[in-house]
Amino acid sequence: MQARRKQLALALALALPGLAVAGPISDDVVKIGILTDMSGVYAGVGGKGSVIAAEMAIADFGGKVAGKPIQVVSADHQNKADIGAGKAREWFDTQGVDMINDLLNSGVGIAVQKLGAEKKRITINNGAGSTALTGKECSPYGIHYAYDTYALAKGTATALMKQGMDSWYFLQADYAFGQALQGDAAKIVQALGGKVAGTVKHPLSSTDFSSYLLQAQSSGAKVVGLANAGGDFVNAVKQAKEFGLKQTIVGLLVFDSDVKALGLNAAQGMKFTTAYSWELNPEMEAFGKKFFAKAGFMPTMDHAGVYSSTMHYLNAIKATGTDDADAVMKKMRETPVNDFFAKKGVIREDGRFVHDMYLVEVLKPSESKGQWDQLKLVATIPGEQAFKPLSASECALVKK
Amino acid sequence: MQAHDLNQTSLNVVRMADSRPNYLPWGMALAVCAAAPFFIYPVFAMELMCFALFACAFNLLLGFGGLLSFGHACFFGGAAYLSGHALKVWGLTPELGILFATAGAAVLGLLIGLVAIRRQGIYFAMVTLALAQIVFFACLQLPMTGGEDGLQGIPKGRLLGLIDLSATVSIGGQQLPLALYFFVLAITFGGYWLIWRTVNSPFGVALKAIRENEARALSLGYRVDRYKLAAFVMSAALAGLAGATKALVVGLASLTDVSWHMSGEVVLMTLLGGMGTLLGPVVGAVTVVSLHHELSSLGSWVTVTIGSIFVLCVLAFRRGIVGEIAHRLKKTF
Numbered sequence: 057m058q059a060r061r062k063q064l065a066l067a068l069a070l071a072l073p074g075l076a077v078a079g080p081i082s083d084d085v086v087k088i089g090i091l092t093d094m095s096g097v098y099a100g101v102g103g104k105g106s107v108i109a110a111e112m113a114i115a116d117f118g119g120k121v122a123g124k125p126i127q128v129v130s131a132d133h134q135n136k137a138d139i140g141a142g143k144a145r146e147w148f149d150t151q152g153v154d155m156i157n158d159l160l161n162s163g164v165g166i167a168v169q170k171l172g173a174e175k176k177r178i179t180i181n182n183g184a185g186s187t188a189l190t191g192k193e194c195s196p197y198g199i200h201y202a203y204d205t206y207a208l209a210k211g212t213a214t215a216l217m218k219q220g221m222d223s224w225y226f227l228q229a230d231y232a233f234g235q236a237l238q239g240d241a242a243k244i245v246q247a248l249g250g251k252v253a254g255t256v257k258h259p260l261s262s263t264d265f266s267s268y269l270l271q272a273q274s275s276g277a278k279v280v281g282l283a284n285a286g287g288d289f290v291n292a293v294k295q296a297k298e299f300g301l302k303q304t305i306v307g308l309l310v311f312d313s314d315v316k317a318l319g320l321n322a323a324q325g326m327k328f329t330t331a332y333s334w335e336l337n338p339e340m341e342a343f344g345k346k347f348f349a350k351a352g353f354m355p356t357m358d359h360a361g362v363y364s365s366t367m368h369y370l371n372a373i374k375a376t377g378t379d380d381a382d383a384v385m386k387k388m389r390e391t392p393v394n395d396f397f398a399k400k401g402v403i404r405e406d407g408r409f410v411h412d413m414y415l416v417e418v419l420k421p422s423e424s425k426g427q428w429d430q431l432k433l434v435a436t437i438p439g440e441q442a443f444k445p446l447s448a449s450e451c452a453l454v455k456k
Numbered sequence: 457m458q459a460h461d462l463n464q465t466s467l468n469v470v471r472m473a474d475s476r477p478n479y480l481p482w483g484m485a486l487a488v489c490a491a492a493p494f495f496i497y498p499v500f501a502m503e504l505m506c507f508a509l510f511a512c513a514f515n516l517l518l519g520f521g522g523l524l525s526f527g528h529a530c531f532f533g534g535a536a537y538l539s540g541h542a543l544k545v546w547g548l549t550p551e552l553g554i555l556f557a558t559a560g561a562a563v564l565g566l567l568i569g570l571v572a573i574r575r576q577g578i579y580f581a582m583v584t585l586a587l588a589q590i591v592f593f594a595c596l597q598l599p600m601t602g603g604e605d606g607l608q609g610i611p612k613g614r615l616l617g618l619i620d621l622s623a624t625v626s627i628g629g630q631q632l633p634l635a636l637y638f639f640v641l642a643i644t645f646g647g648y649w650l651i652w653r654t655v656n657s658p659f660g661v662a663l664k665a666i667r668e669n670e671a672r673a674l675s676l677g678y679r680v681d682r683y684k685l686a687a688f689v690m691s692a693a694l695a696g697l698a699g700a701t702k703a704l705v706v707g708l709a710s711l712t713d714v715s716w717h718m719s720g721e722v723v724l725m726t727l728l729g730g731m732g733t734l735l736g737p738v739v740g741a742v743t744v745v746s747l748h749h750e751l752s753s754l755g756s757w758v759t760v761t762i763g764s765i766f767v768l769c770v771l772a773f774r775r776g777i778v779g780e781i782a783h784r785l786k787k788t789f
Contacts, residue, residue: 137708163606163710167606232603
């Protein structure tokens with residue numbers, strides 16, 4: 057009898073912590089997970105900079121929300137969807153993580169967003185670019201914050217068409233991402249009356265672009281569009297420089313860190329679209345310098361997006377007094393974002409965060425005032441023109 | 457006393473000779489695994505089991521057949537895609553999906569094996585690597601795989617159309633996916649048992665003979681190529697079984713599982729645990745996957761740590777963890 061009672065007490069003691077969590081803030085702490093690439097090709101775009109951005113947002117918020125402390129946990133997903141999803145699942149199941157930010161890699165992004173929908177937790181994608189996140193894989197708990205490949209391709213293609221650059225030749229990385237990027241850009245060029253002179257596909261992680269560049273050169277097109285990213289992009293631009301390619305080269309997905317890797321000499325004059333760069337306006341500069349003081353490098357649009365979206369998330373918790381995903385998500389959709397990153401930015405029903413994008417040009421070495429001064433603003437692209445319209449969305453959540 | 461001891465020893469010898477199974481370790485292992493989800497995170501435990509089975513399947517070929525394949529990821533990852541497709545698009549029940557994927561891996565193993573077993577040593581490794589890369593690029597390009605985004609959102613479905621595998625049981629405030637866990641446990645033990653039976657069968661003995669001296673086995677009248685091919689196909693099918701189960705557990709199939717890194721990883725697991733021992737690959741898989749898991753917040757230190765451990769293993773205990781222990785205790789595991 058005695059033993060049985062002891063057992064019962066033990067069982068109750070084990071079960072109770074599970075019951076005690078029902079309150080406005082689960083587990084009495086708001087936990088934010090930063091799941092990013094810490095060691096691979098995108099570590100410079102996100103990596104520890106994203107953790108710093110989240111910590112900055114929490115410090116600026118005051119470290120507490122609704123009287124409860126805010127914590128950050130972080131992990132490296134190694135660019136593997138199964139590791140990323142496994143870590144996220146564990147965070148949700150055992151560590152009470154309330155929101156996951158950054159993600160940075162479409163495979164991981166989609167996997168974690170799906171998991172978030174299953175577990176009713178908010179996931180915010182800043183680093184990943186795939187439009188599938190707000191298209192056929194969209195989720196009521198997923199937000200795609202900083203940019204997507206459509207906005208980048210559209211911003212750059214539209215701006216150049218306006219300048220009379222109306223014939224294009226594409227170099228495309230031969231996988232789904234390159235195909236999406238090239239497809240979006242080609243459609244826009246053709247819709248605006250331009251001509252696509254041709255497309256050549258190159259395998260992922262190519263080292264020798266000479267034959268592709270020669271084909272681009274002999275096509276006679278005014279613009280050579282690079283529908284690739286990271287190392288492929290950097291190699292292609294460097295080799296185009298060595299070949300003395302006279303055509304305008306545009307990157308359809310360029311991060312500030314790529315420009316840094318190329319150097320102004322090789323990259324000068326190149327135009328691309330971005331969501332953030334510290335040189336663009338005084339507000340952005342203020343954030344950039346503050347971040348620089350902590351991190352030792354200037355933030356990318358991914359870092360800026362992590363800061364801005366974390367702030368928006370915490371503000372929604374403050375306003376609702378709970379970290380319940382449904383309530384917070386509703387509040388986040390209702391409230392426009394007004395900060396250094398976005399003016400009147402809104403989250404659409406498909407999860408797309410709509411804000412202005414910027415067309416920028418890489419400075420000539422003579423124009424640069426320092427090693428981090430590399431871009432200048434060419435044009436601001438209003439949010440409603442930058443992103444894929446809701447009417448063209450494949451998302452099942454969009455009522456048409 | 458003396459006589460009794462002798463009797464006991466001779467009894468043991470007889471036991472070893474007809475290798476009548478001793479079920480005690482099996483029972484203990486089963487008990488530990490059955491209790492595991494209550495102590496460690498169940499999804500992680502399931503992943504461990506899938507990798508353990510994968511390493512055991514690989515070890516069947518390397519440890520007992522002496523064939524170093526450097527392309528086993530194509531069976532593991534290929535089957536993950538096949539089961540994912542069968543479950544998601546065709547809506548098959550989980551057991552049928554996994555069976556289909558395992559059969560698919562076996563067919564792939566037959567095709568690759570037919571080409572590869574004609575060569576030995578480094579050439580064998582290179583041929584398997586090359587053919588596995590073809591599978592990798594097929595997975596990268598085929599529309600059904602989702603390219604670099606992977607095949608996402610694979611449903612768990614209902615086992616035999618009856619048991620909901622996505623169901624969880626609430627114990628101590630935690631939601632434990634016990635149905636799925638015990639399904640995976642059954643698959644892993646089934647696969648392991650099959651490997652154990654194979655190794656201890658006349659077929660396994662012939663395989664070991666071929667490993668030790670192929671020319672002599674040939675001269676004794678064994679059809680060496682057929683034995684090798686059979687071992688290759690079996691190893692591929694079991695690797696596929698592990699991959700298909702993993703896709704069910706994590707709910708996605710991605711390029712990670714088919715890339716050559718994974719082929720390297722399984723070599724590492726097997727060597728670290730102890731090649732040619734039955735238990736070694738399990739220990740190796742648990743070690744490597746746990747390290748990956750525990751160190752994932754340390755970034756690139758994962759690779760450095762695992763690399764150092766591997767160097768240490770090669771320098772100090774070349775038989776692997778289990779192999780070394782077995783050697784010290786003069787027993788086989």
